[in-house]
Amino acid sequence: MPRKHLIYQDNFNTLLNSDNCWLLLKLMGLLIFINVTASCPLNCYCHNKTGLVQCHFQSLQEVPEDIPHWVQNLSLTGSNITVLRASFFRRNGTNLSNLTTLILTNNNIQVIESKAFLQLPSLTTLDLSYNALSSISNITFAGLSQLQVLKLNHALREPALIHVLNSQWAESLRSLSTLELTGNELPTLPRTVLDIEGLQTIHIGNNSIKRIDEETISELKEKKVQVYLSPNPIVCDCKIRVMLLWIKNTSQTLDAHSLECYAPPNLNGTLVTTLRSDNLKCINEDLETASYVFFGIVLALIGVIFLMVLYLNRRGIKRWLNNFREACRDQMEGYHYRYEQDSDPRRSNASTGI
Template sequence: MPRGFSLDRHGDLTPRTPWLSPSEVLKLFGMLVLVNVTLSCPLNCYCQNKTGLVQCHVLATQQEIPEDVPHWVENLSLTGSNISVLQGSFFRYGMHLTNLTTLQLSNSNIQAIESKTFIDLPNLTTLDLSNNPLESLSNETFFGLSQLETLKLNNALREASQKQLFNSPWSEALRNLRTLQLGGNDFQAFPKDVLDLRSLQNIYLGNNSIKTIDKETILQLKEMKVRVYLSPNPIICDCRTLEMIQWLKNTSQSSEAQSLQCFSPPNLNGTLVFNLKTESFKCINEELETASYVFFGIVLALIGVIFLMVLYLNRRGIKKWLNNFREACRDQMEGYHYRYEQDSDPRRSNASGI
């Protein structure tokens, strides 16, 4: 009987059915998975099922998130689109992105984010909204992101969105946030509202317009042990910021202190804060001079009070003296008036006597 053939029940030769080895079965299964992953990957996207990565370079004219994002995605990157309003429906209908932990939406021209947009992403730990011209945020924009640990808002917050963000109950929604990036948002001062985030560990504030950090904020930062990244910012280096300079030089909460530079006064422009000698500021002499002026003012005020009290206690004698003085003046004036009536022209009387 020829090899590869077998006899059927009628005694005829029939080709033998080939059996696959276990290794061949695994290879075939892998090819089927690869084909399935390839077919489920959205257009203009790169998908890697093994790492859960989906990277999409969306067309600039596209105003929505692709609907066919695979459900297994863990790290989703969507950049370069034109999503003017980020809606919750983008992540809601038919997507089931419950495994998603990282979402990058930078450079997508997002101007507004609707309420509860991310509520269907319960396991999201990293959200990147950098380089978007955000003008409008809802009070419940970050509702449902209780697991979020990193929020990136670099070059994203305009003046209107800053007010909406910090005046909303965002601290409760982001109660587990560890890292907050707010670089390049033209902050004129340290945003104190971020200290309501009790789990905050790192805050990035580079490329803003922060000149100093007040004493109260420094005390809160020390208490919370938050690491602060300030470089670059136009730091003022004088007696007004002495406490901040001493904190930056002695704390481990700012690893950038050694590269942080002074912006003003002009003679210290470009000087490293870490190299400053606070004794050269002569702040002690200025404080003493200010204290001297204050002490001198207090002494003058006391003298004035004592003088007024003396006048008040001797008011009767002073009143009597004023009455006597007035009477004396009146008598004197009446004498002049009487002599004038008796002899209105003294020169005439002198002439007649001659």
């Protein structure tokens, strides 16, 4: 073997056996890291190992196009994405089929197009809280068959507030187990959300709910849905009796211990769970109801007595009616006789000759 070749081989072996080998490995790792981070959107944080991508307060107008395909947890907050378009999650051939958590809070989202999330089949958590949603399509959530958690806290505005709660979204969210609707000024618990088959927990605190009606309570019992209800301006009057019994005799209201009365003024701040029937002061209402019932009974008795009087005096009434009829007949015959006398021409001529 030539001497020159032996020298090159010795140098190569020395390189492999020295610390320079670690430098080579570090260089390769750096190249891999650069390759991974190159696909990360500008000014965003990406962590390939955990599948996390965060873009916070970047004043974005839309969802970035260069989101890496390996993302599992995507968080876009503090931007100005007024319209969430259906094309945002399927541009440039990007496949986000691994995405399981999507956080879009505080982005001033006002409109969500139809089937906006159709390209996210693995999504299990969607957070749209703290937006200003005024337009949501009936099929906005189409394709989210795996979605388990949907958060719409402080997010709904008119007319979307009414539209979304009466839309067909229950059909698209069959796997949904948790729904959060806090801070939306809801006047009552929307019964339409109870059409979601798998719903287990609903958060409706910080709304304008005064009470939950008996029909809704019956449906909650039937479907065994747990409710977070506090805080709300609960009116502790006689109409709350059914709701009070439900709260005290069930574990469905998970925050019942903190639920307080808002009205009447003498019960403001009182814990609902400490109320008794005496506190509700239903005596006046009961008396008022009883007075109406008594008044109706009295009127019915008067009517019965009047009919009995008519029945007992039926012969006298019949005789009086016959006499009245005869008197009317005599009177009419008298008028008829006078008319015939006045219309006779011979009597008229005799009167003229005189």
